Structures are given as structure tokens and as C-alpha cells.
Amino acid sequence: MAAAQKNLALREPVWVQWLLTTVALAFLVLFLVIPLITVFYEAFRQGLGVYWAAITEPDAQSAIRLTLLTVAIAVPINTLFGIAAAWAITKHRFRGKQFLTTLIDLPFAVSPIVAGLIYLLLYGAQGWWGGWLIENDLRVVFAVPGIVLVIMFGTLPFVARELIPHMQEQGTDFEEAAVSLGASGLQTFFKVTLPAIKWSLLYGIILCNARAMGEFGAVTVVSGNIRGETNTMPLHVEVLYNEYQLAAAFAVASLLAGLALVTIVLKTLIEWKTERDRRLDEISFQAHYEASLQAQKQDPRP
Amino acid sequence: MSIAVRNVKKTFGSFHALDDLSLDIDSGELVALLGPSGCGKTTLLRIIAGLEQADSGQVLFEGEDATDIHVRKRQVGFVFQHYALFRHMTVFENVAFGLKVRPRAVRPSKAEIAERVHELLNLVQLDWLADRMPNQLSGGQRQRIALARALAVEPKVLLLDEPFGALDAKVRMELRRWLRRLHDELHVTSVFVTHDQEEAMEVSDRVVVMNRGRIEQLGAPAEIYDHPANPFVYEFIGQVNKLAGRISNGAVEFGGIRANLGIPDLADAESVITYVRPHEIDVRPGQEAAEGWLPATVETSSVAGPTLRLDTRLTATGEEVHVEIRRGHAEHDSLRQGDVVQLKPLNPRVFAPPSAA
Numbered sequence: 001m002a003a004a005q006k007n008l009a010l011r012e013p014v015w016v017q018w019l020l021t022t023v024a025l026a027f028l029v030l031f032l033v034i035p036l037i038t039v040f041y042e043a044f045r046q047g048l049g050v051y052w053a054a055i056t057e058p059d060a061q062s063a064i065r066l067t068l069l070t071v072a073i074a075v076p077i078n079t080l081f082g083i084a085a086a087w088a089i090t091k092h093r094f095r096g097k098q099f100l101t102t103l104i105d106l107p108f109a110v111s112p113i114v115a116g117l118i119y120l121l122l123y124g125a126q127g128w129w130g131g132w133l134i135e136n137d138l139r140v141v142f143a144v145p146g147i148v149l150v151i152m153f154g155t156l157p158f159v160a161r162e163l164i165p166h167m168q169e170q171g172t173d174f175e176e177a178a179v180s181l182g183a184s185g186l187q188t189f190f191k192v193t194l195p196a197i198k199w200s201l202l203y204g205i206i207l208c209n210a211r212a213m214g215e216f217g218a219v220t221v222v223s224g225n226i227r228g229e230t231n232t233m234p235l236h237v238e239v240l241y242n243e244y245q246l247a248a249a250f251a252v253a254s255l256l257a258g259l260a261l262v263t264i265v266l267k268t269l270i271e272w273k274t275e276r277d278r279r280l281d282e283i284s285f286q287a288h289y290e291a292s293l294q295a296q297k298q299d300p301r302p
Numbered sequence: 303m304s305i306a307v308r309n310v311k312k313t314f315g316s317f318h319a320l321d322d323l324s325l326d327i328d329s330g331e332l333v334a335l336l337g338p339s340g341c342g343k344t345t346l347l348r349i350i351a352g353l354e355q356a357d358s359g360q361v362l363f364e365g366e367d368a369t370d371i372h373v374r375k376r377q378v379g380f381v382f383q384h385y386a387l388f389r390h391m392t393v394f395e396n397v398a399f400g401l402k403v404r405p406r407a408v409r410p411s412k413a414e415i416a417e418r419v420h421e422l423l424n425l426v427q428l429d430w431l432a433d434r435m436p437n438q439l440s441g442g443q444r445q446r447i448a449l450a451r452a453l454a455v456e457p458k459v460l461l462l463d464e465p466f467g468a469l470d471a472k473v474r475m476e477l478r479r480w481l482r483r484l485h486d487e488l489h490v491t492s493v494f495v496t497h498d499q500e501e502a503m504e505v506s507d508r509v510v511v512m513n514r515g516r517i518e519q520l521g522a523p524a525e526i527y528d529h530p531a532n533p534f535v536y537e538f539i540g541q542v543n544k545l546a547g548r549i550s551n552g553a554v555e556f557g558g559i560r561a562n563l564g565i566p567d568l569a570d571a572e573s574v575i576t577y578v579r580p581h582e583i584d585v586r587p588g589q590e591a592a593e594g595w596l597p598a599t600v601e602t603s604s605v606a607g608p609t610l611r612l613d614t615r616l617t618a619t620g621e622e623v624h625v626e627i628r629r630g631h632a633e634h635d636s637l638r639q640g641d642v643v644q645l646k647p648l649n650p651r652v653f654a655p656p657s658a659a
Contacts, residue, residue, distance in 0.1 A: 173386035176353050177448075179373050180380040181400035181455055191403070195390040277437075 039257045042250035054240075054248035055255065062228045063236035063252070066144065070232065071212045074152045078212075079205055082159025087193070089160075090167035091175060101164070107156050115153050116221025119146060123222075142224030147232060150218035155208045162204030163197055170196060203270045210263040214256055303364050303458040303491050304329045305350060310359030312345055312515075319345040320356070321515035329364075330489040332482070334502035337512035338538065343495045344463055346512070350493065351461050352376045363458060379452030379490075383464040385444040387436040393447050394419055394432040400455035422450040425484070442473040449481075453488075462494035466501065478505045499539050503527065511535050533653045536577045543583075543623050545576040545616070546655075554652065557618030561594050563650045577651045580626040584646040585612065587633050595644040598623055600637050610634055614643060 012020075044051055054060060085104060089097055107115065121127050123140040133140055140146045174196060178188040194201075216234040223230040231239060233256055240249035305327040312320040319342045327333050335343040348354035350361055352373035360369045368376060387396050397419045401410055410418065423429040426446040436444055445465055452460060465481070466474040482505050485492055496502050502509045503523040511518045511526060511534075518538075519531040530536040537544075547556045549571045554563055556576075563576070591597060598614040601622075605611070612625040623645060627634055637643065 173382050173384060174388060176373075177380065177382060177386040177388075177451075178399070178403075180351060180353070180376075180378060181403065181451065182374050183399070183403040184374065187403045191399075192388055195388075 036257060036261075039250055039254050042246060043254035045250075046247045050247050051251045051254075054245075054251035057248070059228045059231070060236060060248070060252055063231045063233045064255070066147070066229075066231065067213055067233045069144070070148045070151050071209060073148050074155060074212050075205060075209050078152055078155055078208055079159050079201075081156065082161075082163060082204060082208075083201070085160040086163035086167050087189075089164055090170075091172050104157050104160050107154050112150075112154055112215065112217025113221060116150050116218035119150050119153070119218070119222050123149075141222050142226065142230060144230065146222040147219050147230065150222050151212050151215050154215050154218055155212045158208035158211060159201065159204035162200045162207070166197055166200040167193075199270050199274045203267060206263055206266050206270075210259060213259055305459060305491060305493070306360075306362040306365070307346070307350065308360040308362065310346070310349060310356045310361070312342070312349065312354070312356050318515045320349070322359075323515065323517060324359075325510060325517065325520070327491060327493060329491055332485045332492045332494075332505065332507050334506035334509045335493060335495045335512060336499060336502040336509050336538075337497065337518075339497060340514075341512040342515040343497075343510075343512050347461050347463055347493060347495050350459070351378045351380050353380070377455065377458045379449075379455065379457030379460040381445070381448050381452050381460070381462040381465050383467045385436070385441075385448045385468075387444055387448055387451070389436050391436075392432065393423070393428070393434050393436065393439070396436065396447060397422055397451045397454050399451060418454065422454055423447075425453070426450045440473075441469045442477050445469065445477065446480075449484075453490075457490065460490050460492040462492065464495050464497070466498075467496070474501070481505060503539075511538060513538070528649075530577075530651070533575065533577065536651070536653075541580050541624065541626075543578045543580060545578065545621055545623070546619065547574055547576055548572050549574055549652070556596060556616060556621075559596060559618040561596055561647075563594065563647055563652075565650065565652060568652065571654065573655055574652050575655055576647065577653065578623075578647040579649065580611075580624040581609075582648040582650075583623070583625045583627075584648060585625055585627055585634060585637075586644040586646070587637060587641060588644065589642050590644070592644065595646045598643055598645050600639055600641045600643060602639060603637050605629065612637060612643075614645065616645075617642075 055064070085100070088094070089101055110118075120141055122129060123133060123146060124130050125134060125141075127141075130141075138145075140149070174192050175188050178192045183191065213232075214234055215232075216238075219232055220235055220238075223232070223235060225231060225235060225239065227239065233252055237249050237253045237256070240246075240252065305325075307323060307325040310320050310323050311318075321342075323342070323346065325346075335346060337343045345354060349356050352361075352368070352371065356369070360367055362368060363376075387393075388399065391399070398415050401415045401418065404410075420429055420432070423432055426449060428443060428446055428450070431439060431443065431447070436447070439447065445468075449462075449465075462481075466477055469477065478501055481494075494505070503526075506523065508521060509523050509526050510520050513534050519526055519535045521529075526535065527539055530539060536542050545556055547554045549555070549568045550560075551570070552562070552568050553560045554565075554568070554574065554576055555561075586595065589597070597617040599617060600612055600614050602613045603610065608629055609626050610629045612627070614623045614625060615621070616623055625645065629635055
């Protein structure tokens with residue numbers, strides 16, 4: 001009764017509801033749906049054959065391979081880093097913890113172009129370590145290592161940021177219980193901590209992966225845009241576009257857009273699953289409460 | 303397995319959680335650490351468990367120094383307030399955890415583990431839940447599983463941190479009686495933390511009353527209730543009336559009224575506080591004064607089950623005095639607001655005011 005009244009009190013007039021909904025939908029269509037449809041429309045406009053040719057052409061293949069390679073290096077490393085950082089921050093007390101938490105967020109605050117320039121400044125021929133790198137015949141900038149480095153920089157926060165709130169909420173009880181039962185550090189991590197955070201972790205990895213594949217600003221600074229060698233997919237799209245190969249540009253872009261869609265679907269699934277787990281926890285508690293009272297009455301000890 | 307805590311100190315920043323605390327717990331005892339939040343009881347329990355390191359001092363198990371033994375090797379069973387059952391494992395797997403993580407050389411076989419787990423689940427009377435997930439259990443069931451899990455590793459001591467704190471009143475009461483019976487069966491040395499005096503009194507062999515990182519009093523529940531060592535214990539355990547007064551010639555003066563309370567050897571003092579339990583006051587209706595009786599006026603009279611509660615105000619000082627007496631005497635039951643009564647404290651204790659202590 002009280003809840004219904006409260007609902008009524010909070011309800012907007014019908015025309016306000018309609019107006020708000022319409023505005024929200026219009027924005028979504030204008031800024032999200034139409035561009036997304038355009039990508040796929042333009043990509044397939046000249047037929048499947050052109051589409052297929054665009055993504056199997058050697059330079060496109062090389063861009064796809066390079067993107068997959070950088071992601072294959074950057075994402076696992078950042079995942080390990082993210083787990084380690086989240087573990088340290090949430091399960092231990094130490095000085096400078098707050099500072100570390102802020103530091104992890106830094107890549108979000110720095111413009112990708114600036115990030116690229118920083119790496120150019122450090123590893124470039126005129127850079128701080130440039131001389132030493134050249135002497136030892138190590139190419140970082142305008143080569144794959146540089147691309148991997150700036151992508152790692154840009155995507156560093158994702159896994160840690162997903163894990164930290166979740167792990168904070170869980171506290172240290174589970175780990176302490178495991179250790180008091182005789183588990184070693186590794187056993188505790190693999191049997192207790194990891195299963196508890198697996199969905200957040202997967203979510204973090206998916207976001208990290210999507211961002212790593214799409215990274216443009218920083219990569220464009222350090223890659224040197226060597227076709228077939230240091231062009232990742234987003235860079236390849238730009239090159240094609242600048243050469244007025246619109247259909248090809250959109251074809252490669254559609255791969256990235258498709259990745260975004262898959263990411264969103266996975267993200268929604270994971271959120272749905274964790275939310276359901278949480279709700280189950282609460283509902284079942286209520287449902288079994290009565291049963292437990294009964295059960296406790298039924299087994300009195302002599 | 304006896305536990306000895308020797309001169310343990312622990313600070314968190316500038317906060318003294320434990321201040322040079324020593325405590326001996328005999329083998330097979332069930333001891334309650336009781337105190338208000340922030341008194342250091344949980345810190346003490348965690349130091350005994352090895353989950354927390356003391357800044358200085360020692361923890362001895364059966365006379366042997368365990369201070370530097372890691373939790374993993376300390377062989378303590380720890381039960382958490384929020385159960386800490388592993389959510390992704392079944393009840394069976396939870397209880398088996400401590401056996402399964404043992405190094406291969408000392409790990410029991412699969413069959414032995416299964417047998418042991420079912421034995422424990424039977425002990426906590428929940429064998430029928432073996433295949434459930436923790437989120438399918440009620441709070442009381444979860445805590446019993448948590449206890450079975452802790453017992454699986456055959457701990458030398460069992461440590462419970464507010465084990466019933468997250469449960470509602472009814473389940474809590476049933477579970478603590480059950481814990482007491484279980485302890486009488488197993489006789490494993492057990493320490494549990496609680497802020498609920500009733501729980502501590504009902505379950506434990508001995509109660510350790512703590513405050514501000516120190517032990518205020520240690521003793522059997524009845525001893526603590528009947529003979530509180532100081533004002534803190536008096537106020538923390540049970541209800542108490544506090545009456546300000548002074549002492550001259552061996553009698554206490556409340557306002558203008560002298561009362562010989564029958565306490566021997568009272569030294570003269572300008573300011574004292576007399577502690578009296580509400581149920582340790584005799585009530586006599588009427589104006590008629592007598593030695594040792596204090597006149598008061600009834601403000602409210604209410605019924606709580608078999609007990610009659612009177613809120614009265616002392617005529618001499620205007621202080622409130624709560625009285626609890628058994629119902630059934632017509633002269634008491636008929637008392638109404640404004641009636642004058644005479645009160646006689648039966649088991650009063652006199653302390654100097656806390657500021658002077």
C-alpha cells in the first residue's frame with residue numbers, strides 16, 4: 001500500500017514520460033544506431049565480393065594479424081598486472097595504496113596522442129633511451145614493440161578497475177578462511193579468489209581487449225604508418241579512407257564495429273549472470289529461512 | 303590445548319587495540335570475549351588465530367610459543383561472522399576444503415575425505431545438505447557448515463568471531479545452545495567473540511570482559527554478574543541504577559537522606575556512586591520512613607511478562623531508579639503514578655566516580 005502510494009507520488013505526468021523517452025530514443029538513434037547501420041551498409045553496399053576482397057587483401061590481412069598479435073601480447077600482460085594490482089590494493093594494507101589506485105587511472109586521464117608522444121620521447125631516436133636502443137639494434141618506435149607498449153599503456157586500467165570494487169566488496173574473509181584451513185597462497189588464489197572474481201575478470205578482459213583493438217591515437221604516433229608492416233586495423237581504416245577506398249575502409253571498420261557489438265553482448269550476459277547470482281543469494285536466503293527453522297526444530301540434540 | 307596470551311600489544315595507527323594484555327585459557331574451556339565494539343576483542347581473537355600480528359607479546363599453545371607460526375600451520379579453526387563459505391563450492395566441497403589442500407604426503411584418500419566430511423555433516427546435523435550450494439542455505443545452516451568446515455582440519459583450538467552476529471534473534475538463541483552442547487561433546491578449547499552479554503553468559507564457561515584493549519574482569523558468568531569488579535562491568539553487564547552520594551561515618555548519604563546500606567568498612571568520601579541492580583531493590587508502599595530505606599515517587603508502572611517494572615524518582619536527589627519485581631503482590635501491582643514508595647537496595651556496591659578512577 002505504502003509502496004504503491006510512493007510510486008504514484010514519484011510518477012511524472014504522461015506527457016513528460018513521453019517527452020523524455022522520445023528525446024532519449026532520438027539521441028540513441030541519431031548518435032548510435034544510424035552510424036552503426038551506416039558502417040555495415042557502406043561495407044556491404046558494393047556486394048559481398050568487394051567486402052571479401054577488402055578484408056583478404058594482403059595489407060588488410062597484415063593489419064588484422066598485427067592487431068591480433070598486439071592484443072595477444074598486451075591483454076594477457078595487462079590482465080596479470082590488473083589481478084596483481086587489485087589483489088595488492090584490496091587484500092593488503094600498505095603505505096601509498098591510495099596513490100597506487102590513482103596512478104592506475106592515469107592512462108584514462110592522458111590523451112592517447114600525448115601517450116604516444118611520451119613513448120616517442122622515451123624510445124625514439126632522439127629520445128632518452130633512443131641512443132642505447134640504436135646501439136643495440138633494438139627497434140621500438142615505428143615497429144611492433146612500440147605499438148604494443150602504447151596499447152598496454154592505454155588499456156592498463158581496465159582489468160584492475162573492474163576487479164577492485166568487486167574484490168573490495170568481498171573483503172578478505174574468504175582468503176582468511178582458506179589460509180586458516182591450511183591452504184597455501186597459490187591454492188588460496190586458484191581455488192578461492194579466482195573463482196570468486198572470474199566474471200568481473202572476464203568482463204575486464206573483454207573491455208581491455210575491445211579497447212586494445214580499437215586504439216588509434218597513441219598507435220598512430222608511434223607506428224609510423226608503414227603499410228603491411230606497422231598498420232593496425234584502425235590505422236588501416238584511416239589509410240583506406242584517405243585513399244578514397246570507401247567500401248574497403250568500411251569493410252575493415254565493420255570488423256571493428258562487429259567486435260564492439262560482440263563485446264556489448266558479452267558484457268550484458270556477464271552483468272545479467274552476476275546480477276542473477278546476487279539475487280539468487282538473497283531470494284534463496286528468504287525462502288530457506290522458514291525451512292531452516294523447521295529443520296532446527298526437527299533435530300534437537302539429546 | 304591451553305592458550306596463553308602474554309603481554310600482547312597491538313596498535314592501528316594511534317589507536318591502541320590491545321594494551322599489554324595477558325590471558326590464560328585452559329584446555330577444553332569455552333571462553334567468551336565480551337565487550338563493546340572497538341574494545342579489541344576481535345583483534346585478540348585474530349592474534350590468537352595468527353590472522354593478525356601483535357606488535358609485541360606472545361601467544362602460547364600448550365606452553366609452546368606459537369607467535370611466529372603462520373596461520374596455515376597454526377591448526378586453528380576459525381569461524382567468521384558472515385560464514386565465509388566458498389560460494390562456488392557445494393557444502394561437501396566446503397567442508398572437504400581443508401583436507402583437500404593438504405600436501406600430497408599427508409592428504410587423506412578420497413574415500414577417507416568423504417567419510418570424514420559426512421561424519422562432520424552428521425555432527426552438525428546437516429548431512430542432507432551435502433550437495434547444496436551455500437546460497438541455498440539459511441544463515442543458521444551456513445554457520446553450522448562453517449563450523450563443520452573449521453572442525454574438518456582437527457584444529458587444536460576453535461575460534462569464533464561473532465558467530466551468531468548475523469542471525470536473527472530466534473535462530474541465534476537456538477544456535478548458541480546447540481554450540482554449547484556441541485562443545486560439551488567435543489571439548490575442543492574454544493574462544494568466541496561477542497558483544498551480546500546474554501550470549502556470553504549463556505554459552506561460556508568463563509567470560510572475559512574487555513574494554514579499551516584491556517581485560518576489565520575475567521570469571522564465570524554468575525561471578526561476573528553478581529560481583530562486577532568495577533563500574534564498567536557493572537554498566538556493561540545487565541541493567542544498573544547509579545545513585546550519586548557521599549559517605550560519612552560508614553553510611554551513604556543521598557541528598558539529605560542517610561542510609562546504612564550494610565556495606566562494611568566504608569571510608570568517608572565526598573563523592574561516590576552507588577550501583578544497584580533493578581531487581582535487587584525491595585519496595586514498600588507508603589510514606590513511612592525507616593533506616594536503610596529511601597523514599598521515592600512512582601512515575602510509571604509497566605508489566606513485562608512475570609515482571610513488574612517501576613520507574614521511580616528518589617525524593618532526596620531527583621534521580622531515576624528503575625525497579626524490577628515479581629508480579630503477584632497486590633500491594634505492588636496496584637502502584638500507580640504519583641504513589642510514594644520506600645526503596646531498599648539489597649546488594650549495592652559503592653565506587654568512586656569514573657573520572658577519579
